Amino acid sequence: MSCMSTAEPIFRRVSVIQGETRVSDDPQVVMSTILGSCIAACLYDPDVKAGGLNHFLLAEPGQGDTDPRSMQRYGVYAMEVLINAILAKGASRHRLRARIYGGAAMHDGFRDIGSANAAFARQFLRDERIALVGEDVGGKSARRVEFRAALGLARCRIVTDTMTPIPKPVRRPAPPPIGDVEFF
Numbered sequence: 001m002s003c004m005s006t007a008e009p010i011f012r013r014v015s016v017i018q019g020e021t022r023v024s025d026d027p028q029v030v031m032s033t034i035l036g037s038c039i040a041a042c043l044y045d046p047d048v049k050a051g052g053l054n055h056f057l058l059a060e061p062g063q064g065d066t067d068p069r070s071m072q073r074y075g076v077y078a079m080e081v082l083i084n085a086i087l088a089k090g091a092s093r094h095r096l097r098a099r100i101y102g103g104a105a106m107h108d109g110f111r112d113i114g115s116a117n118a119a120f121a122r123q124f125l126r127d128e129r130i131a132l133v134g135e136d137v138g139g140k141s142a143r144r145v146e147f148r149a150a151l152g153l154a155r156c157r158i159v160t161d162t163m164t165p166i167p168k169p170v171r172r173p174a175p176p177p178i179g180d181v182e183f184f
Helices: 070-072 075-088 113-127
Strands: 012-015 021-023 029-035 039-045 049-053 095-101 131-137 143-148 153-158
Touching: 021 029, 021 075, 029 039, 029 049, 039 075, 039 113, 039 143, 049 075, 049 113, 049 143, 075 113, 095 113, 095 143, 113 131
Parallel strands: 012 029, 095 131
Antiparallel strands: 021 049, 029 143, 039 049, 039 095, 143 153
């Protein structure tokens, strides 16, 4: 008689924050990030079974922004870093498949950075001839993205505000006077 294990597989979670890029060929690695107007691109090569995720704030640097330490915030840099890191794992550019997430309009009345970020990501992928096979961009809500890079599996969920409202203080009436006391 054989004993079968019913244990869930153990995954190693890797958080990807703004300005970071992560690549893996380990099927147990789950990359995750939370996005507002930022974009995350998930790239995957199905033959090599390697992929990666980046998280960028803006499409391109503004005039005069030449500080190399800030370049990782920009899509033009983050996309190149992601592609090169996946190619270093043995991937081929013509087999890469992409999904993009994020690009929400988080604040009414402000410039729609999210829409510009999504447009940049689409154009970049077209220019590089990388197939865009899925996207969840726009809207007004933040997203949580999870990506199993070695398998090319992505999940995107809307982040809802789950904070409990702060209860309003209740005023209790003052107690009635018990007797008159006069202090000198």
